[in-house]
Amino acid sequence: MSFWKRWKEKKAAGKQREHLSTSLESNIRWLRSNLLADDATIVYRLLRTKGPRPRDCALVYANNMAKHDFLSEHVVAPLMSSAPPKELHGQGLLDYFMQEAISSDSMDTSSSYKELAEAVVRGTGVVLVDGCGIGLMVDAQGFEKRSVSEPQSETVVRGPRQGFTEDLGVNVSLVRRKITSPNLKMKYLYVGEQTRTKTAVMYLESVAKPDLVDEVIQRIEQIEMDGILESGYIEELIKDSPRSPFPTIGHTERPDTVAGKILEGRVAVLVDGTPFALTMPYLLVEAFQANEDYYRHWVLASFHRLVRYISFFLTTSTPGLYLALVSHHPQLLPMNLAISIAAARKNVPFPAMVEVVIMGLVFEILREGGVRLPRSVGQAISIVGAIVLGDAAVGASLVSAPMIIVVGLTGVAGFVVSQFNDVAVVVRLGLVVLAGLLGFYGFLLGGMGLMLHLASIKSFGVPYLSSLTSLSVQGSQDTLLRSPWWKMQMRPRHIGAKNRQRVQSPSRSRRS
Amino acid sequence: MKEHVPDRQGIAFVALFILGNSIIYGLAWRAGRDLWLSFLVATGLSFPLILLYSRLHSLMHGQVFSEGMESLFGKWPSRIIALLYSGYAWRLGSYVVSDVTNFIQAVSLRDTPQFATALGFVLLVLWAVKEGAETLARWSSVMIVVVGFVLVFTLLLATGQVDLDEFLPVMYDGFGPVLLGALQIMDFPFLETILVVGSIGALSRQKASYTVFLTGFVLAAFFLMLVASFSLAVLGTEKYTTSYYPIFMATARIDVAEFLTRLELVVGVIFALGGFLKMAVCLLAACKGLAHTLGFSDYRFLATPLVLSVIPGARWLVKSSMEIERSATKVFGISDVLFQVVLPICLWIVAEIRISRHSED
Numbered sequence A: 001m002s003f004w005k006r007w008k009e010k011k012a013a014g015k016q017r018e019h020l021s022t023s024l025e026s027n028i029r030w031l032r033s034n035l036l037a038d039d040a041t042i043v044y045r046l047l048r049t050k051g052p053r054p055r056d057c058a059l060v061y062a063n064n065m066a067k068h069d070f071l072s073e074h075v076v077a078p079l080m081s082s083a084p085p086k087e088l089h090g091q092g093l094l095d096y097f098m099q100e101a102i103s104s105d106s107m108d109t110s111s112s113y114k115e116l117a118e119a120v121v122r123g124t125g126v127v128l129v130d131g132c133g134i135g136l137m138v139d140a141q142g143f144e145k146r147s148v149s150e151p152q153s154e155t156v157v158r159g160p161r162q163g164f165t166e167d168l169g170v171n172v173s174l175v176r177r178k179i180t181s182p183n184l185k186m187k188y189l190y191v192g193e194q195t196r197t198k199t200a201v202m203y204l205e206s207v208a209k210p211d212l213v214d215e216v217i218q219r220i221e222q223i224e225m226d227g228i229l230e231s232g233y234i235e236e237l238i239k240d241s242p243r244s245p246f247p248t249i250g251h252t253e254r255p256d257t258v259a260g261k262i263l264e265g266r267v268a269v270l271v272d273g274t275p276f277a278l279t280m281p282y283l284l285v286e287a288f289q290a291n292e293d294y295y296r297h298w299v300l301a302s303f304h305r306l307v308r309y310i311s312f313f314l315t316t317s318t319p320g321l322y323l324a325l326v327s328h329h330p331q332l333l334p335m336n337l338a339i340s341i342a343a344a345r346k347n348v349p350f351p352a353m354v355e356v357v358i359m360g361l362v363f364e365i366l367r368e369g370g371v372r373l374p375r376s377v378g379q380a381i382s383i384v385g386a387i388v389l390g391d392a393a394v395g396a397s398l399v400s401a402p403m404i405i406v407v408g409l410t411g412v413a414g415f416v417v418s419q420f421n422d423v424a425v426v427v428r429l430g431l432v433v434l435a436g437l438l439g440f441y442g443f444l445l446g447g448m449g450l451m452l453h454l455a456s457i458k459s460f461g462v463p464y465l466s467s468l469t470s471l472s473v474q475g476s477q478d479t480l481l482r483s484p485w486w487k488m489q490m491r492p493r494h495i496g497a498k499n500r501q502r503v504q505s506p507s508r509s510r511r512s
Numbered sequence B: 001m002k003e004h005v006p007d008r009q010g011i012a013f014v015a016l017f018i019l020g021n022s023i024i025y026g027l028a029w030r031a032g033r034d035l036w037l038s039f040l041v042a043t044g045l046s047f048p049l050i051l052l053y054s055r056l057h058s059l060m061h062g063q064v065f066s067e068g069m070e071s072l073f074g075k076w077p078s079r080i081i082a083l084l085y086s087g088y089a090w091r092l093g094s095y096v097v098s099d100v101t102n103f104i105q106a107v108s109l110r111d112t113p114q115f116a117t118a119l120g121f122v123l124l125v126l127w128a129v130k131e132g133a134e135t136l137a138r139w140s141s142v143m144i145v146v147v148g149f150v151l152v153f154t155l156l157l158a159t160g161q162v163d164l165d166e167f168l169p170v171m172y173d174g175f176g177p178v179l180l181g182a183l184q185i186m187d188f189p190f191l192e193t194i195l196v197v198g199s200i201g202a203l204s205r206q207k208a209s210y211t212v213f214l215t216g217f218v219l220a221a222f223f224l225m226l227v228a229s230f231s232l233a234v235l236g237t238e239k240y241t242t243s244y245y246p247i248f249m250a251t252a253r254i255d256v257a258e259f260l261t262r263l264e265l266v267v268g269v270i271f272a273l274g275g276f277l278k279m280a281v282c283l284l285a286a287c288k289g290l291a292h293t294l295g296f297s298d299y300r301f302l303a304t305p306l307v308l309s310v311i312p313g314a315r316w317l318v319k320s321s322m323e324i325e326r327s328a329t330k331v332f333g334i335s336d337v338l339f340q341v342v343l344p345i346c347l348w349i350v351a352e353i354r355i356s357r358h359s360e361d
Helices: A002-016 A024-033 A068-081 A091-101 A113-122 A168-178 A210-221 A231-238 A255-263 A284-288 A298-327 A335-345 A352-372 A375-395 A401-414 A418-456 B007-019 B029-059 B065-073 B075-107 B114-131 B133-161 B175-187 B190-199 B208-235 B237-242 B246-252 B264-294 B300-308 B310-317 B321-328 B334-360
Strands: A042-048 A056-062 A107-110 A125-129 A135-138 A184-191 A197-204 A250-252 A267-271 A277-280
Touching: A024 A042, A024 A056, A024 A113, A024 A125, A042 A068, A056 A068, A056 A113, A068 A091, A068 A125, A068 A135, A091 A107, A091 A125, A091 A135, A107 A113, A113 A125, A113 A135, A168 A184, A168 A197, A168 A255, A168 A267, A184 A210, A197 A210, A197 A255, A210 A231, A210 A267, A231 A250, A231 A267, A231 A277, A250 A255, A255 A267, A255 A277, A284 A298, A284 A418, A298 A352, A298 A401, A298 A418, A335 A401, A352 A375, A352 A401, A352 A418, A375 A401, A401 A418, A418 B114, A418 B133, A418 B264, B007 B133, B007 B190, B007 B208, B007 B264, B029 B175, B029 B190, B029 B208, B029 B237, B029 B334, B065 B075, B065 B264, B065 B334, B075 B114, B075 B190, B075 B264, B075 B310, B075 B334, B114 B133, B114 B264, B114 B300, B114 B310, B133 B208, B133 B246, B133 B264, B175 B190, B175 B334, B190 B208, B190 B264, B190 B334, B208 B237, B208 B246, B237 B246, B246 B264, B264 B300, B300 B310
Parallel strands: none
Antiparallel strands: A042 A056, A056 A125, A107 A135, A125 A135, A184 A197, A197 A267, A250 A277, A267 A277
């Protein structure tokens, strides 16, 4: 007899691997021993209905991933008090539970073990019924979330105080609330073999180029990776020119920025578990644009945008230019300045190049230390940096005073264009080395090389320098300066190519 | 590999190529105070030839360089032509390298060996050649804005130094010097534009070749005339015709309240930008030509040896800046007449005949 039983079980087990059996007991045993084995957080709640013929049911869910009170109130209680008619079984019985017992707005069914197990670990409540080969998935995800607050990396003086959170659903709704149009399309993708991270691709159907959308989706689908923990993974895996330090995919924490980019015809990718959304294609000019530019008067916004370009120039070029002037072309400096710099450098034992590199390194160390340390200790870093390394180093004639000014200017200017903060370090170092070797002409060579590199990279088929190279008034409205809104009637050339007219009847929006 | 250059970027490309290394030299010095007339004459005389170059370029429209050459002139003739022109392009590239390195050594880095500056530039050129014409055109469309802005700004600042009497009397020595000056400018830099035909890829449409070449040419000619006349008006005829780098000397005189001085550095920037582009275009043409001669569709693997060979080439061709000054502003050398005038006209006639025959068939 036991042999017969074992043989039958074995046969059943072989069949059951993919799909549920009709026996509740064996379903639960299978889940416990295979897909959800050795997982202490999984709860199996067995219950029985009322009625002429009570049925055995089981609710399977993951502790702390699903909302307990919701499951007790809307699944457990109605199931226990329901009285399914005698003749119902199989799909009919399940329909009865779905329609008349469980009061949840979002439900789905599946007969696959794998799907059900994945649903359980995602926080869904799965209801299994004896005699039914199909499981019921009740959406009950509920875990601790951070509330919507102003993002720390992108603060504004004027503008919405909303920032993305770690929850994809919340993030999608934040964007949706900005663009309430059925034209806003969305596609969900699951990335990462182990993490199955939910990813949303958002775009405006009437504006975004279809091949761009396809390209983005295709690139994300091709990702082969065990886990996606942050959108940075996706960014690095799908970006163009992966060796370039310049970002060819943008990231932001702000829903208004994402909405603005989507309105121009870009595609946004939101990833579950991170407040950083990706936007693509990403062009050079975008690093110098801030969402606040568009909320303020265009004259002030244009001025601040120019300040950003100048800051980027200063942060990348100041040490290189200083080095070129001091060590190769002192004759180019005005006499008084040349004398005072020479006087300051008189007692310094190192050549200017060594000074520049060491002080640059010290600044980077201070910055990295300030970022990684706990807030309370962070203050110590600035004191050490300012007093010990700045004042004392000059006092001890290890570093000249002009050098401190150069490093300080470089550092402060670097924070103005935050998107290029890391890139600036690389560019700066390259320019310092070239300027040290060939003076001003080395610096110039570096600058030309940088421009050549920028001219050669593309982001999703759009040249990185696009709209800086357009050489036309309409094309360069939103680059070095920001034109007033009533002048900007066209979307950017390469990105909004499908539907370039931003405002359908420009004459109405124009003010006389 | 198909390249695609938008019109405006193409114009910037052509204009910057012509401005290139020529901006610092005393162009048309033989014409003396009448150099502006020389510029007008040279522009007028060069115009039909530039038109012819754009016709040649537009005939190859939509085809890769080697395919276009082959369909126009047949297999072996086109290979020989490509070889000749790639030699010409390589030689010109070498000249530009020595222009740039001589200039830098003369005006600022006295103790730095020319080899070091040449290596710096040539490595950058190598990279640019590997990136191709599309990237270079995009690059020049950014740089032309810088160059244009800086030039206009500098010229405006210098209006105080300008003495318009320097231009008088007009044609005191007759038309001879004017014509000689005009021929100088045509040889260098106007008609060197022929090399752009071989380097730039497909434009947006067939007719675009005319827009790109002619607009770029006229723009550059205008700027060169402005710069040369300005230098002459600031320095006087005597100094203009005898100095190596007149514009450099002229801008050195600018002094706005001791605040804006040493603007000659700016001229150095423009010269380096233009010189770099000119080197890159010459070597791009040389690589493409040689690749076609050898029967390869991609030129990139030839870039490294060909571009690096320019450094010894420059050393071999030019011994000192006195020599380059003489060769840069000579009146039409034999090889230049051949490559800039005779050969293009022959090619054009052959191409037109073949095309009309082809359309009759």
